[in-house]
Amino acid sequence: MKNYELILKEHSLKVTPQRLGMLSIIDYVGHITIEELFANIRKDFCSISIATLYKNINSMVEVKILKEIKISNSKSKYEILKNEHSHMVCKKCEKLEDLNLCLDITIENASKKSGYIFDENALVLFGICPECQR
Ligand SMILES: [Zn+2]
Ligand SMILES: [Zn+2]
Structure with a gap:
């Protein structure tokens, strides 16, 4: 697994335990929908809301840490940009x-x-x- 703390810093994003948790899940599974990620991350951060998750995903897509894969007739999946x-x-x-x-x-x-x-x-x-x- 990569050093996501460093990667967040390099992209001028605040390092939060939630963001690190999200990135390690996505790194582990490869491609994931927001709903799958939400179900997963709640095991560690039970109080996180789906709105917070969306916000974090979007800011990490914006700075190109994550990439959205749009799939016609299906939900988008997200992966670490490589x-x-x-x-x-x-x-x-x-x-x-x-x-x-x-x-x-x-x-x-x-x-x-x-x-x-x-x-x-x-x-x-x-x-x-x-x-x-x-
Ligand atoms: Zn099949
Ligand atoms: Zn891929």
């Missing part, structure tokens, strides 16, 4: 995973091909995962 990657979602069990194939689908390649200057990869591929195919 190197660029796409996502894949299973339509049956609804799990979401990172997709790091050497596809053409990186901002760099897409920019080269199209002449656009892209700054966000929000690509999500939908399908059926290997477990659900069995």
Whole structure:
């Protein structure tokens, strides 16, 4: 796990136990919805409200510690912002995973091909995962 205290400081955000708790949960599970995070964090911070959670998530998205993954017809998930990657979602069990194939689908390649200057990869591929195919 990374040093989130330092990361918060580097992004000029106040270091709070709640924020550190949120980041360690997200780091552990990879991708999480606000509701899942809320259920999880209440085990350690029973008095935290969902409004506080939203506020903290939004400020950490703003400074690019977290990234929101928008999924059509489903709730957004959040992850720790890291190197660029796409996502894949299973339509049956609804799990979401990172997709790091050497596809053409990186901002760099897409920019080269199209002449656009892209700054966000929000690509999500939908399908059926290997477990659900069995
Ligand atoms: Zn599945
Ligand atoms: Zn991801």
